[in-house]
Amino acid sequence: MILHDRIAEILPAWRDRVNHLVTEHRDFKVCDVTVSQIYQGIRGVQIQVTDISYVDPYEGLRLRGYTIPEVLEKLPRLPGCEFPMAGGLYYLLMTDSLPSYEEALEVEDEWKKYAVIPQYVIDMIHTMPRNTHPMTLFSQGIMALGVDSIFSRQYLNGLAKSDYWIPTLDDSIRLTAKLPALAAVIYNWKYRDGSVIAPNPDLDWSGNFAYMIENPNNHEYEELCRLFFLLHSDHEGANVSAHTAHLVNSALSDVYLASSAAMNGLAGPLHGLANQECLRWLLKVYNSFESLPSKEEMADFARAELKSGRVIPGYGHAVLRTTDPRFTAQYEFAKKYLPDDELYQLVCRIYEVLPGILKETGKVKNPYPNVDAINGTLQYHYGVREFDFYTVLFGVSRILGITAHAVWARALNKPIERPKSLTTAILEERVAGKPDTVEVEM
Ligand code: CMX
Secondary structure, three states, X not given: OHHHHHHXXXXXXXXXXXXXXXXXXXXXXXXXXXXXXXXXXXXXXOOOOOOOEEEEXXXXXXXOOEEHHHHHHHOOXXXXXXXXXXXXXXXXXXXXXXXXXXXXXXXXXXXXXXXXXXXXXXHHXXXXXXXXXXXXXXXXXXXXXXXXXXXXXXXXXXXXHHHOHHHHHXXXXXXXXXXXXXXXXXXXXXXXXXXXXXXXXXXXXXXXXXXXXXXXXXXXXXXXXXXXXXXXXXXXXXXXXXXXXXXXXXXXXXXXXXXHHHHHHHOOOOOOOHHHHHHHHXXXXXXXXXXXXXXXXXXXXXXXXXXXXOOOOOEOOOOOOOOOHXXXXXXXXXXXXXXXXXXXXXXXXXXXXXXXXXXXXXXXXXXXXXXXXXXXHHHHHXXXXXXXXXXXXXXXXXXXXXXXXXXXXHHOOOOOOOOOOOOHHHHHHHHXXXXXXXXXXX
């Protein structure tokens, strides 16, 4: 398959680069770790290397070196479509180069071969209690698909280490192929009549999700899916979901196990679940005013929220120090497709006043909107109003990045991850200047 061929072609040079770093510069110190970092979520500690994506504080996300506007401009799109095919994005993430139209189509065609969800997975979802969170169903569905893992089967048969990446890529293609259908099965069962709609072979991967949930606004919603699934596909390697997948996969658990684990992290309110909170807050603001609030009214509302100790969802970021370009891309989409939507107009009003107010606090490091400040507004406009489902959409997209990380981690022979933990007493002894007794094997 095209992804296998291209990775095989570029892999020797990548292995040389990494081997050079590890052999010639093995003792080069990358960063120090402070006591406060250890106790505060290892924030800022540079513990991962990934070439799939990088988040620059001032430019935002780069996917394989390309900014979001560049990716949107350069990736191939189907005739009549404004936004690129996810197949082209996957080619870029996996192979480090921009695909031609034909190459993007080849990935889309490969996905089509594996897009249908086996009946036993549908049955499993349909027998769960109705109140099961869609992220639980999504994670379970991914795990259940893993019975067919090619990596796990070949590993038992004595696969050579240098070839681990090949069945990892096979699994990745088969898993990602099924994600839109899996999400649609969950959506239709949780919120509709439970119909199972087969993927439409005439549509691309992203557009198919819109088709399988029978979105009445199909063409525009297909376009939103193309944009949304592209924007959420990756965000470096050390956020909770990416790091979880990396850790689990480093034990040679296959990509189904690793992706399911990642989704369990994404399901947390401090990670992927934040987007539903943003829409909830936006609706609270919306319902507090009879019409679009003036700038002054909005400013007073925001100040009162801050005064009562609440955070404003959708604003701020741990790494970014500017407006998230993923926010901007969706903002531009809304400007074109739904300029009269009242929630979108509220998003614009908040964007006008909130950065200034957050700056007034003197403590918020990034007073600008992140991607979640607008995600829900667009889904809501197109009738996907079930907030708890939004994280599943995020997950469908994010597994594109997660599986690309996994293929490259195996291709570059990354070993099992095993950092060292200490005790409080050891730290106390160290800060008191006592001799260090911890032996660390390098
Ligand atoms: N509203 C109010 N206060 C905020 C704020 C916001 N949107 N963003 C940051 N602050 C506050 C923090 O709570 C912190 O206050 P204390 O010192 O009193 O604890 C202070 O400003 C400094 O925080 P920071 O260093 O600027 O931000 P962090 O890196 O600690 O946190 C984040 C980042 C995203 C958790 C935070 O900005 C936040 O809670 N935002 C709102 C929730 C949100 O939008 N989450 C989605 C994140 C999307 C993503 O991660 O991709």
